[in-house]
Amino acid sequence: MNIDKELIMTRDKNMDNIVNAVSYITKTSKKDLLSTSRLRNIVDARKTIFKLIREIYGYPYLVMGRFFKKNHATIIHQINSHDQLMVTDKNYRLTYNETLDLITKDADQFTTSKLLLKEKEYYQTRLDEINSKLLKDE
Numbered sequence: 001m002n003i004d005k006e007l008i009m010t011r012d013k014n015m016d017n018i019v020n021a022v023s024y025i026t027k028t029s030k031k032d033l034l035s036t037s038r039l040r041n042i043v044d045a046r047k048t049i050f051k052l053i054r055e056i057y058g059y060p061y062l063v064m065g066r067f068f069k070k071n072h073a074t075i076i077h078q079i080n081s082h083d084q085l086m087v088t089d090k091n092y093r094l095t096y097n098e099t100l101d102l103i104t105k106d107a108d109q110f111t112t113s114k115l116l117l118k119e120k121e122y123y124q125t126r127l128d129e130i131n132s133k134l135l136k137d138e
Helices: 003-026 040-057 061-068 072-088 090-105 112-137
Strands: none
Touching (some): 003 061, 003 090, 040 061, 040 072, 061 072, 072 090
16 A cells, blocks of 8 residues: 555545544534534534644644534634634633543544444433333323
8 A cells, every 4th residue: 555545545544533633522423523513512523623633633724624524724723713612611621631631541442443333322212211201201
């Protein structure tokens, strides 16, 4: 395999793992995180993603922009907004720190297959809770 192609695949996997971790913590779908949605919770989650990728891997804005199909200036703006939110928004700061802790404590936990298994467990638990409530109501 070509070294450049291998490097790109590794970078993409690293960024994808950060997206998976943020998706897990914020309970936002990966599809929404990669969309063009302007909903506050999704935009804030994206800011977290961009900051973590920049902080942990130091990838250039251009590389991040290509992966997320965004202009590099958008990435810069989102990271600057992140820095402001860390000072002014307690909930944002808590979510960011929780995500950072999760990633740094168990970096391998958010590979795609493991995340899918956790997601399946979550939905199964929710389904069981709903069924239980329905049975009680009858």
